Amino acid sequence: MAAEQEKKVINRLASMKPLRAKVNETYLRSLEAIQSGKPAVWSMLNFYYGDPILKAMDIEVVYPENYGAIAAATGAAPQYLERADAEGFPSHLCGYSLVTLGYAARMMKELKGQVPPEAPFGGMPRPLFLMASAAVCDARYKWFQALGRYMDAPVWTLEAPAPGVREFFMEGYFESMVEMGVKHLRDFVSFVEGMVGRKMDRDKLDHTANLMIEVNRVWHEISELRKARPCPMHSRDFWSAMPAALFLAGDLEDSLRLYQDMYREVKERVDNRVCAIPEEKYRLVFAELPPWHSLDFFDRLAARGWNFVIESFGYRPPIPIDLSGVTDPLERITRFSLQFFAGYYDDASKQNVLGGAFAYPYLKYAREWQCDGALLHPLISCRSASTHLPYVSNLLMEELKVPSLSIEGDIVDLRLFNPEEALARAEPFEQAMDHYRRVRRS
Amino acid sequence: MSSKASGLARAREVYSHRAQRARELKAEGSKILGYPCAYVPLEMLTALDVVPYRTCGDIREPVTEADRALPGSFCPVMRTCLDCALKNRDDFLDGVVAIHSCDPQEKTARVWEPYTDYPYFHFIDMPGTVRPEALAYFRGQLDDFRKTLEAFTGRELSRQRLAAAIECHNRQRRLVRELYELTRPSPPLVTGSEILQVVKALMSLPVAEGNDLLAGVIADVGNRSDRPARKSARLLTWGSTLDDADVMQVLEFNANVVMDESCGGIRAYRGEVKLTADPLEGLADYYLKEITCARTFRQGSLSGGAKDYAADLQSRFGYLKSIVRDWQIDGAIMLLVRYCDPFAFEMPSVKDYFDTLGLPSTYIEYDYTAGALAPLRTRVEAFLETIS
DSSP states (O other): OHHHHHHTSSOOOTTHHHHHHHHHHHHHHHHHHHHTTOOEEEEOOOTTSSHHHHHHTTOEEEOHHHHHHHHHHTTOHHHHHHHHHHTTOOTTSOHHHHHHHHHHHIIIIISTTOOOTTOGGGOOOOOSEEEEEOSSOTHHHHHHHHGGGTOOSOEEEEOOOOOOTTGGGSTTHHHHHHHHHHHHHHHHHHHHHHHHTSOOOHHHHHHHHHHHHHHHHHHHHHHHHTTSSSOSSOHHHHHHHTHHHHSOOSOHHHHHHHHHHHHHHHHHHHHTTOOSSSOOOEEEEEESOOOGGGTTHHHHHHTTTEEEEEEOGGGSOOOOOOOTTOOOHHHHHHHHHHHHHHTTHHHHHHTTOTTHHHHHHHHHHHHHTTOSEEEEOOBTTBGGGTTTHHHHHHHIIIIIOOOEEEOOBOSSOGGGOOHHHHHHTHHHHHHHHHHHHHHHHO | OOOOOOHHHHHHHHHHTHHHHHHHHHHTTOEEEEEOSTTSOHHHHHHTTEEEEEOOOOTTSOOOGGGGTSOSSSOHHHHHHHHHHHTTTTTTOSEEEEEOSSHHHHHHHHHHHHHOOOSEEEEEOOOSBOOHHHHHHHHHHHHHHHHHHHHHHTOOOOHHHHHHHHHHHHHHHHHHHHHHHTTSSSSOSSOHHHHHHHHHHHTTSOHHHHHHHHHHHHHHHHTOSSOOOOOSOEEEEEESOOOOHHHHHHHTSSSEEEEEESTTTTGGGSSOOOOOSSHHHHHHHIIIIISOOTTSBOOSOOSSSOOOHHHHHHHHHTHHHHHHHHTTOOEEEEEEETTOHHHHHHHHHHHHHHHHTTOOEEEEEEOSSGGGHHHHHHHHHHHHHHHO
């Protein structure tokens, strides 16, 4: 009973529910489509770069990263991890990658390409090709390359520039990124056309790109509303609603309508000073990947007055830019995708925060969303989402006098996240937040 | 130069006191830039009379300072590298050139710059693939690097100067390959540990001095009377970073390591930069396509058909075939520095490739600390027993 009450502490948005439902619906619909003969692609999260092309080509996409999380949450992961270990992959690799590698080894070596019967959610069907991404970390393309041991499917690795903050402002730098991006996408389109045996519909791509940009603009504006005091929307609603914008899950017209509904609901809460939790004592920023398997942890913190008002740079929409004058949809897609990182560089440069893409956003979030503290979640087997966190912690303290609490976890090994131990650290951290609130005022 | 030693003795001296020559050069007015990875085009520094100095870690130094900047479960090479920088061990450096050769390099660069106060810092972005548009982008990155170097030195990087520097570095590559030719006989004329010391010494000296050192070493080895003993097996090591002679000595306790395919061995020296009309094109081509670190994505073909795993392996590891044949390798040690994702993902596939060559191989992981030496020796001995 107590647990039931705790689960209701966060005042969830009604408009979140249809967006959350889209995730499962889309996944199951994709599976049905694939089983009826539609081509499937395994893809890494690619930050709006390759997805609109696949969507415009009417290709079903499954994301092994997401499937890794599903396997972890449903308890299916250990057998695939063991299989990856037996195949010779070091155990300290990205947990999601190990799940996929173990899964692929079982599917291709034992089951001759059939989906393993024990796989949760119907499994991941055999792909036509793999779409990797060089963005964020090495694992995101080396993992798909390693799948070549099992899959008779080619891999396309999407390039993703990673400029330094100062270097980014050298003359011609940004345009060189755009130039590479557009050429790269042109070749990618040719590759996809060759794989599926039909031509890209440019008008459909144009329309898809525009919808993607608009969906993400509205999604961004929703987060802007969360700057209000009290904050009307908790991070849990962000994570539940994000796949439609981040992965372009489901029909984009429908997604746009649902995000617009969400905007209206959040705006109404702002106007009526409705808070996402009963009493907002502390406003916090969360970095990076949440403990998907233990999200009710946030309800327990909400009961203490912790409101998570902003979160997870890696999942956020790009800061909007006007791309209406860019006529080539491939160039529009490229510029939009680059904006995911580059949107923060101007501010970061002005403030001389050379940590750039990964660290600077948290300084912006804590400042503009008026946070009292930061909850950092370093992950043992996801180093790309963890490396910058010590720097973020230092930055927040040095620049804003905002303290951080670091709670270790993992994306697959659930034992590494201990909610009870983390909760035991809540009270001392509240004292730290209170102290630094006084310091900031003085 | 203050020392009168030459050949292998000089290499040992430089290896043991890497910073000494850099400090002398600094006192004489040279500018010295650090670089943490084999992918930085050193020719561009040499052409402007800037001394390149590889910033290495130290397996004996506990990481303390870097803890405030990087998490524990992170590439130990870059952690100790940054730790040494934060402890100001290389206090003669005028700056650092970092490059996006892998995720840890990139992420470390992001904190290296704000936590230090060098007059110069530049980050070169590097694509993950060898596609034409990626190559063009990388060439543009090198041009930006040129601009910052010119601003830093106040000198123009002319084509002539760059061409001369490329030739000088190519000569170094040829000399290193010549040195490795001396491991072809059985027993080899030079040990893996000695070569490692030479290569690390090269990373601590101006290229011309390095070339003189190499010429002396090669002459020295050719005339030596204390030839290394023939041991139970001739080994190839394959991995990311192997730059400490103590680690190599563990591998060589009962074997001859005759080829080291790591960035402390032959990797950066196996090819040569082509002198193109635009020298930056030749440099971009060499550094992106010719250095065979696991960080670069390669596959057999992208014709749109089914994947050919054998062709894929050939595109990624084909360079090893002639090494295994010509150096009469008995076994391969795939040495992985913990948390090195690019190489970790390769382990099963490179083993597949060695299997196609009929070469026994083993995968050994270590954490780049002196504490790893004893368990490393146990693993190597066990492997040698299986192939003897």
